[in-house]
Amino acid sequence: MATSMNTLVFLLACGVMLSVLAPSSADFLTDEFKKWVTEHRVKYKSKAETLKRFGIFKANYLFINESNHNPKVDFKLGLNKFADMTNKEFLAKFTGYTPLTTKPAPTSFRYADTTAPSSIDWRTLGAVNAVKDQGQCGCDGGLQDSAFKWVIKNGGIDSEEDYAYTAQNGTCDATKTKRYIASITGYEDVPSFNETALMNAVANQPVTVSIDASGLFFQFYSSGIFRGPCGLNLDHAVTVVGYGGSGTFGKYWIVRNSWGTTWGEEGYIRMWKDSGLPTGLCGIALDSSYPLLN
Ligand SMILES: *[C@@H]1O[C@H](CO)[C@@H](O)[C@H](O)[C@H]1NC(C)=O
Ligand SMILES: *[C@@H]1O[C@H](CO)[C@@H](O)[C@H](O)[C@H]1NC(C)=O
Numbered sequence: 001m002a003t004s005m006n007t008l009v010f011l012l013a014c015g016v017m018l019s020v021l022a023p024s025s026a027d028f029l030t031d032e033f034k035k036w037v038t039e040h041r042v043k044y045k046s047k048a049e050t051l052k053r054f055g056i057f058k059a060n061y062l063f064i065n066e067s068n069h070n071p072k073v074d075f076k077l078g079l080n081k082f083a084d085m086t087n088k089e090f091l092a093k094f095t096g097y098t099p100l101t102t103k104p105a106p107t108s109f110r111y112a113d114t115t116a117p118s119s120i121d122w123r124t125l126g127a128v129n130a131v132k133d134q135g136q137c138g139c140d141g142g143l144q145d146s147a148f149k150w151v152i153k154n155g156g157i158d159s160e161e162d163y164a165y166t167a168q169n170g171t172c173d174a175t176k177t178k179r180y181i182a183s184i185t186g187y188e189d190v191p192s193f194n195e196t197a198l199m200n201a202v203a204n205q206p207v208t209v210s211i212d213a214s215g216l217f218f219q220f221y222s223s224g225i226f227r228g229p230c231g232l233n234l235d236h237a238v239t240v241v242g243y244g245g246s247g248t249f250g251k252y253w254i255v256r257n258s259w260g261t262t263w264g265e266e267g268y269i270r271m272w273k274d275s276g277l278p279t280g281l282c283g284i285a286l287d288s289s290y291p292l293l294n
């Protein structure tokens, strides 16, 4: 039979023991799992592992489907590369930022009196590098990145082309890079519990924030303005590279994540701004800082 032949070819090609999956009622999800496994080139070591992952995939699939059909949820989830992981496994691997328990004394806030524009997007201003895939590390590194580009932009080299040009001149590259990063002379904190202060800071430069990235909604975020649910357990460092929108439900922070470009909106998430929570959504207004540059 052609079908079983195809299945066999598939199993051989992928080295996955999907034949152990029960047919009948779960047929549809079995097919979805096979598609996902093929697309993501996943290989499991054993029957037991395959079955376990299929179980998790099914639960995640149904969760995503329910959410996407729920009229009360206006952002979309997607069956991304994390679809065979429980949220607990996911958090252990892809978050892990630990905020300082003893915070340094509050610094001065130089953007207190900024008149912020109604929207800004540092990506279009050439100040943000491409989204990286952090792999299994909860730290972002985004601040260094965006700060670096920001220095390039504002420190005399005035376009990205010039930067590529400089980099192509081999020998100068490494030393120049080091010199620019070294020009970060310190950090200032954004006052907490104040999204206006955060907006003022972001109006001037990308800002590193800590958020609670836990929950399946965050794990499978795909597009739209994310509204949670999420808590205040700050476990993930990301970079706010802009904001925009209008109205009670339309305003958002543009947040650069580090889980690759297949997650969210090309690696970014728009998070509800001015949600009414003093902490900001997912604690986004609790622990923010920006580099000082010279
Ligand atoms: C997806 O959710 C809708 C709405 O709850 C439901 O009718 C449909 O059967 C679900 N699809 C699957 C594959 O579970
Ligand atoms: C929030 O920050 C803004 C901008 O710096 C400031 O004008 C305002 O007084 C702050 N609000 C509170 C409650 O501290």
Ligand SMILES: *[C@@H]1O[C@H](CO)[C@@H](O)[C@H](O)[C@H]1NC(C)=O
Residues within 6 Å of the ligand: 169, 172
């Ligand atoms: C960089 O390379 C370009 C040509 O590719 C050359 O014109 C320029 O002088 C070089 N600059 C330095 C600093 O070597």
